[in-house]
Amino acid sequence: MTKNITNFFATIILAAVLSFVLPWWSIMTAALATALFIPLKRAAVFFIPFLAILVFWAGFSFFLSSGNDFTLAKKIAVLLPLGGNPYLLMLVTGIIGGVAAGIAAIFGKQIVSRTKK
Amino acid sequence: MKYAKLLLSFVLTIGIFFVLNTKLGSIPPLGKFLNPLSGIWQNETDETITGTIAIPGLKDKVTVHYDEYMIPHVFAQNEHDLYKAQGYLTAKHRLWQLEFQTHAAAGRLSEIFGEGALNYDRTERRRGMGYGAEQAIKYMEQYDTETLSYVQDYADGVNAYIDQLDPKDYPVEYKLLDYTPEAWSPKKTALLLMYMTKMLAGGDDDLEYTNVLRLIGQENFDLLFPDFFDSTDPVIPKDTDWSFIDVPQTESPASKVAILDTIAETIEKPNPDNGSNNWAVSGTKSATGNPILANDPHLGLNLPAIWFVMQLSTPEHNAFGATIPGALSVISGFNQYIAWGETNATRDVIDWYKVEFNDDRTQYNYDGGWKDITLRVEDIKIRGKESYKDSVLYTHHGPVVYDKNFKSDEELAGYAMKWIGHEGGNNQRTFIELNKAKNYDDYVNALKYWNAPAQNFVFASTEGDIALWIQGKFANKWEGQGKFLMDGSNPENDWQSYIPQQFNAHTKNPERGFVSSANQHPVDENYPFYVFNDGYETYRNRVINDFFNSKDSFSVQDFKDLHNNTYNLKAAELVPYMLEHMDASSLSEAERRIYEEIKTWNFNNDIDEVGPSIWRQWYGKLYNLTWDEFDVEDTAMDSPTTYQTIYLLKNHGDHEFMDIMDTEDTTETAKDLFLLAFKEAAERLMEIKEEKGDYTWLTYKATYAGHLLQALPAFSRFDIPIGGDRNTVNAASENHGPSWRMIVEMTSPPTAIGIYPGGQSGNPGSQYYDNFIDDWAAGNYYDLNFLQSNTATDAIIGTQTLTPATND
Numbered sequence: 042m043t044k045n046i047t048n049f050f051a052t053i054i055l056a057a058v059l060s061f062v063l064p065w066w067s068i069m070t071a072a073l074a075t076a077l078f079i080p081l082k083r084a085a086v087f088f089i090p091f092l093a094i095l096v097f098w099a100g101f102s103f104f105l106s107s108g109n110d111f112t113l114a115k116k117i118a119v120l121l122p123l124g125g126n127p128y129l130l131m132l133v134t135g136i137i138g139g140v141a142a143g144i145a146a147i148f149g150k151q152i153v154s155r156t157k158k
Numbered sequence: 159m160k161y162a163k164l165l166l167s168f169v170l171t172i173g174i175f176f177v178l179n180t181k182l183g184s185i186p187p188l189g190k191f192l193n194p195l196s197g198i199w200q201n202e203t204d205e206t207i208t209g210t211i212a213i214p215g216l217k218d219k220v221t222v223h224y225d226e227y228m229i230p231h232v233f234a235q236n237e238h239d240l241y242k243a244q245g246y247l248t249a250k251h252r253l254w255q256l257e258f259q260t261h262a263a264a265g266r267l268s269e270i271f272g273e274g275a276l277n278y279d280r281t282e283r284r285r286g287m288g289y290g291a292e293q294a295i296k297y298m299e300q301y302d303t304e305t306l307s308y309v310q311d312y313a314d315g316v317n318a319y320i321d322q323l324d325p326k327d328y329p330v331e332y333k334l335l336d337y338t339p340e341a342w343s344p345k346k347t348a349l350l351l352m353y354m355t356k357m358l359a360g361g362d363d364d365l366e367y368t369n370v371l372r373l374i375g376q377e378n379f380d381l382l383f384p385d386f387f388d389s390t391d392p393v394i395p396k397d398t399d400w401s402f403i404d405v406p407q408t409e410s411p412a413s414k415v416a417i418l419d420t421i422a423e424t425i426e427k428p429n430p431d432n433g434s435n436n437w438a439v440s441g442t443k444s445a446t447g448n449p450i451l452a453n454d455p456h457l458g459l460n461l462p463a464i465w466f467v468m469q470l471s472t473p474e475h476n477a478f479g480a481t482i483p484g485a486l487s488v489i490s491g492f493n494q495y496i497a498w499g500e501t502n503a504t505r506d507v508i509d510w511y512k513v514e515f516n517d518d519r520t521q522y523n524y525d526g527g528w529k530d531i532t533l534r535v536e537d538i539k540i541r542g543k544e545s546y547k548d549s550v551l552y553t554h555h556g557p558v559v560y561d562k563n564f565k566s567d568e569e570l571a572g573y574a575m576k577w578i579g580h581e582g583g584n585n586q587r588t589f590i591e592l593n594k595a596k597n598y599d600d601y602v603n604a605l606k607y608w609n610a611p612a613q614n615f616v617f618a619s620t621e622g623d624i625a626l627w628i629q630g631k632f633a634n635k636w637e638g639q640g641k642f643l644m645d646g647s648n649p650e651n652d653w654q655s656y657i658p659q660q661f662n663a664h665t666k667n668p669e670r671g672f673v674s675s676a677n678q679h680p681v682d683e684n685y686p687f688y689v690f691n692d693g694y695e696t697y698r699n700r701v702i703n704d705f706f707n708s709k710d711s712f713s714v715q716d717f718k719d720l721h722n723n724t725y726n727l728k729a730a731e732l733v734p735y736m737l738e739h740m741d742a743s744s745l746s747e748a749e750r751r752i753y754e755e756i757k758t759w760n761f762n763n764d765i766d767e768v769g770p771s772i773w774r775q776w777y778g779k780l781y782n783l784t785w786d787e788f789d790v791e792d793t794a795m796d797s798p799t800t801y802q803t804i805y806l807l808k809n810h811g812d813h814e815f816m817d818i819m820d821t822e823d824t825t826e827t828a829k830d831l832f833l834l835a836f837k838e839a840a841e842r843l844m845e846i847k848e849e850k851g852d853y854t855w856l857t858y859k860a861t862y863a864g865h866l867l868q869a870l871p872a873f874s875r876f877d878i879p880i881g882g883d884r885n886t887v888n889a890a891s892e893n894h895g896p897s898w899r900m901i902v903e904m905t906s907p908p909t910a911i912g913i914y915p916g917g918q919s920g921n922p923g924s925q926y927y928d929n930f931i932d933d934w935a936a937g938n939y940y941d942l943n944f945l946q947s948n949t950a951t952d953a954i955i956g957t958q959t960l961t962p963a964t965n966d
Contacts (some may be wrong), residue, residue: 065193067195102194105199120872130192139395141189143521145174
């Protein structure tokens, strides 16, 4: 269980740090790296980094958007279309980041499994 | 087998990366687009209006005070710094629009949108937009390097802003369409001016008229499309004395034969509603004794708005008003001494020539011999595809727009376009000089540089003068020249000379105490040169002039009322006649209700009225029934103006054109058409009521300000509650209308108010993106804080300083 928690926070921190030097796929790199060094088991392989990045991206989006009355988020939520709901847009943002991170983590896990044997 | 899972997870990883990193159809690359670190969430910001920013190339410090409307008040120490700052600030608030408009002008939209925009791009290229911009730059390089140096300063300013940007700071449209801004250059300013020239002087109906003439003959043509209407109220008053003009009109050639080709299709024209109002009253007609001036250009209602309001000052001059992203200085505004504004001076400045080529299309027939073609290859880049190379043949007339490669199937002939827009003028100089002008003479001198689009430049000064010049470079044409397709091999059909600039129609301090223009006839028949256009406005001008003739003294409040006047003179001139002459006995109960509704209408296009909607439907159906003869398959046609249509309906009600061609056994007259059209209109109105609940003018018109990307709903504003219609003084129609309203009283310094349908920011994430729209719709104005010195007053909410960047 502690490994799950460690991986969760490590993924967020690493993603945040890498975002200074890498484009959006820094989250995939971060999840891949944590999967290599803090390997998890079964469903957690996907869901821990998924949740970590979901929280990171949705939370950061909320932070940026709330300071500006969600002006743009409401409009983008018409564009995509999400009924103009800015919170739904944050959730979608989080899920997209989360899925990308989770898949990268599965790949990381596979690398670990192959190299160990 | 063991590696299958590894391989699969690897492929999945690459797959999700690809999907989220790539623009798929109209869906943006979602990973790039939505991530909060560099995607759209980074655009959830307001403008930065404080602090200090280092800008390379500045000579001195520039102070920028922002007021509550986010209008920048710029205080520079010299003109070079001023235009650098203008470029920088325009880019800061409007970067995407700034670039997009010049991409559109240059025919480069395929680079952004892919193949779907290719036809548009080819049209712009074949129209010679890039060629015209190059001619303008060439002219400045040769004759006016000073202006060119300011244009370069502006470019440097824009580029200083672009260079500071990180991809996360790019405007949201770049992220949506997944591309990046490129460097600005003087040519882009020239392209922007071409864009305005096309918008305002890029339309003509010569080819359509050619088809019409062929089909209905000269006599009918002259009745349906007269040069002058039965009554005109021209821009320059009728009683003007022209005896000072000592250059004659070009003599007509021995034969004036139009080439009566059948033309299936023509290029897209700018919106014919592009027009404007301006007027000024003299001190004697003003309630306060100071001249008052107003301007409201009517253009497409877009977001980001076409205008960006600024105060631009140096120790030598201080100007304020509406600027256009991409052009230097204030376009419609005022300084400490004068105020000015423009309306479009509608005039036929495009003519078409049929040219015949030799067998390998390297030469064309001219004056009994052969003249060489110049080939210009347009390389159109297409997103995700190979470039398209379009060969455009240039003659001494201009580009051959239509040939076997474009909208024509003639192997060895084409139509060449002669357009004043290709002549390479020095339009930018006019505005730079107007910004500095101190009196009437300075204003007249500034105008001399202006070629196209021809404009009615209204003027008022603190010295008490008012004036209006119709300025443009106009060919001195022979009577009727250029109305139809001409033989391009006959030198007599060429433009022989230009009207000397000092003989352009103008008026200074006219006796009637006011000047005005609203895109109507520039002059009456007494002006000694041939004047022709295919789309004069005929209603707004009469309402405006009637208003100024109605009393002796006018205040700023009167000006506001006139801007917001929705009196529909067009309807007032036909509806009573129709009601009187139509046999209403066969109307059903539902139709009769609508009939009673329009009977009580007072002809104001106000939002809670139903009369305007009934009129729109009724007249629309009537127009189509009247001109059913003009609906000819595979033939580009243009039907008569509203003014002439109404004139014919009332005065030639039994003319053969009134007959509906589909009904072989009956012969309809105007009266029959009134009833038929009314019944069709009533049916449609009841449908609208069914769909939308009612057909009040508000619901029916549903005015909107659409984002430049085809009115992308997310970034547009819909159902704006504003009255008016295209031919009322308040010319707000569905997506078109008063794009900037300004009233200036010539106190010392001038006192001004203004507003436009938009906001100063180009960022849909900013509260300043569309914050003027409600007040604009309600007919309100903002006080323009004309700062007299570089000191922040109470009106200022933030001050930013631009400083020269050090070289390290």
